[in-house]
Amino acid sequence: MSVAARCAVFSVLLISAELGIGQPGDSDARAKLVGVWVGYAVEGKGESPDKGPVKVELTITKDTITGIGLKGNERNDLGIGTYTVKLGKAPFELDGDKMTGNPNRKEVWVGIYELNGDTLKWCVARKKRATTFETGGGAFLLILKRQAK
Numbered sequence: 001m002s003v004a005a006r007c008a009v010f011s012v013l014l015i016s017a018e019l020g021i022g023q024p025g026d027s028d029a030r031a032k033l034v035g036v037w038v039g040y041a042v043e044g045k046g047e048s049p050d051k052g053p054v055k056v057e058l059t060i061t062k063d064t065i066t067g068i069g070l071k072g073n074e075r076n077d078l079g080i081g082t083y084t085v086k087l088g089k090a091p092f093e094l095d096g097d098k099m100t101g102n103p104n105r106k107e108v109w110v111g112i113y114e115l116n117g118d119t120l121k122w123c124v125a126r127k128k129r130a131t132t133f134e135t136g137g138g139a140f141l142l143i144l145k146r147q148a149k
Helices: 003-012 026-033
Strands: 035-042 054-060 065-071 073-085 092-099 107-116 119-125 138-149
Touching: 026 073, 054 138, 092 119
Parallel strands: none
Antiparallel strands: 035 054, 035 138, 054 065, 065 073, 073 092, 092 107, 107 119, 119 138
C-alpha cells in the first residue's frame, strides 16, 4: 500500500461519532457499535481478514470513534471525529467527519458497514460511497473484531 493510501487510511481512522437523530433503530445501532474493535485495513474483498498493511484499534462510544494505529508495541494516536449511521436498505451507511485543527474545516468520509456478531466491516472513501465491501476506487475496507464492550 502506498504512503498516500496509508495516510488516507489513517485519516479515515481519525473519525468519531454522533449517530443521526430520528432514524428508526438509532438506539439499537448505537448499542451494537459501542466497543473496542481491533483489526486491519485489508486488501481486496477481505479474503485475508486477519492481516493487512495497517492494523488499527477503534474505540466506538455512543458519541465518538477514536482511532489508534498499532505497529508492534507502538500505539499511534489517529484522532477522533463524529459519525452518522443511516439504517434502511442494506448495506447500512456509516459516515464520519474527521475533526481537524481548524473548526471551520472538516474532512467528510462516506461508507457502508456490516455488523455480524463481533465482526465489523466498514468500507469507506472520501468522495464516492462504496456499494460493495472491497478496496478500490479510493475505498478502504476495515475488518475489525470486537475486543470489549
